Amino acid sequence: MVLITLGLRALLRNPFRSLLTSLGIVIGVLSVIVLVSIGLGAKLLVLRSIQNLGPNLLVVIPGSVTDSGAQVGGGTDTTMTSEDARAVRTDCPDVWNASGALRTAAQIQSSHANWSTVVLGAEPNYLPVRDWHLARGGFFGKEEEEGAARVAVLGRLVVLRLFGLENPIGQYIQINHSPFRVIGVLSSKGQSPMGMNQDDMVVIPLSTLQSQIMGVTYVGVILAAAISPDRVDDAKREIRELLLLRHHIPPDGRPDFDIQALSDIAHTANRLSLILTVLLALIASISLIVGGIGILNIMMVSVRERTREIGIRMAIGARPRDILVQFLTESAALSFIGGLGGGLLGILSIVAIRSMLDWPAPIPWEGTAVTVFGATVLGVLFGLYPAWRASRLDPMDALRYE
């Protein structure tokens, strides 16, 4: 319509001011889009690292020791054994595989270096349970486990610290001054969701760790993999019933263990990152509203400044509605153009963030469209009052206005 071109032309008469006015909206839309993208990226990162642990994984941790009525903390009890792990592996139909594991901190030495790290005692089927692979060499089997052999599989980072670029296979390391032969190197796995670097670790047979290093018989954790993702809940129930029976816990008693499915953790993490995203978007919306108030302000000034012009237009036949439409068009155009600019800059910023920070920030296309639309609606809303004021001016007063 002609009135719309009138509004647009008025903006072009003052291009610098129009630019500055829409800058508020540009920044508002930009920050909403970028923050939403960063929030979505955080969600992806969490999901990815959980995926890294194996999607079907169940973790059985011992309950807490009760010391004079005070709980010392989760996972400190010593009631879980390798036999429990074996029973989970063999007696639960929905469990595909399971491995007991125990960890301790230890000092490791090669012939020319020294490194303090985590030693993990695991059973031979630990790797398939964790959906983990070897980079080179082999893993220990049944005989080494039963014979408590002194063999070790090293994480990537440990290899780097102890051997540099040398091939460690066949070489010897000392764990707490006992010699162990290196038989394999783990593939890189990165950080666990709990923030531990899984590449900074040495894996040895569980029996070896229990009898020769720690002098204990319990396990710290039982890792079990369900036969498929949709059987995780069944597997969880079977393990629970089995362990209650084995530990002689009465039906009304408190179990001395806890089972966590990674899918549950993933669920929680998902919810948390959604909340984070919404929160970030809300904070960013504040700047959008500030941008809208900027438009309100400029439109008020503009109506006052152009009072005489409005009077002239009314004198030569503009109806109040024509004036209203003209000013509404101006504020809608300011916010729409600002929104488009902000959307464009936002997408460019996301691309820049992705390439510079190695952060998986997705471009929220729908979010961008919604935000640009919302910004335009906001502009119309904030433009409504000044436009209404303009349309209600008395032509005589407006013509006399200096």
Added chain:
Amino acid sequence: MEEGDRPGLSVRLDAVTKVYAVSGQELPALRGISLEINPGEVLALVGSSGSGKSTLLHLSGLLDRPTTGSIFYENRRVDQLSPSERAVLRSRRVGFVFQNFQLIPRTTALENVEMPLLYQGVPSRERHERARMLLSSVGMSDRERNFPSQLSGGQQQRVAIARALAASPGLLLADEPTGNLDSRSASSILDLLLTLKERSGMTLVLVTHDQELARVAKRLVRVRDGLLEGS
């Protein structure tokens, strides 16, 4: 009256008063004026400043509403119409020429002349042609693309007259049209107004201090303290 032949519009004011309320005080500008303006006549409103002659002109052009009394266009009462209806009537029947030209700044002469047609919804091509023709009839063809700030007072008033005539009004109201001009421009604007009036047969009402302008009017109405002094 038919729209097609666009003769002069007749205006009747009946016991019109106008009282302005300025910071709580009531200032009467018009104190009961009855006046018949005949179609096609040239009427000059004269009087000292503050006499109410401009108010009378603005009321006649429906820019303002009387406090009491009534206004008729061709026997139709128009003072009680809504702001929107009055805007439509102004746009179709009335043209205004002001002392200080009142052109829209940073808008070309051509666009200023097109403006009334734009609010009537005339298509752009037709608007253009009509505006061009009008600018040429006031001798401003070579200034179509100029902004008001690039024109002299006399030239601005010519553009303003072209704009006032854009919708072929039946009533042209001129509020001291030569008041801001030197005597040479003033007399050429006066000639222009009379020529255009003769050509179209519209009713012309002038508010003026200018003796020459008052002299050419067929009918002189003197306003004093908000009342007519014989007619």
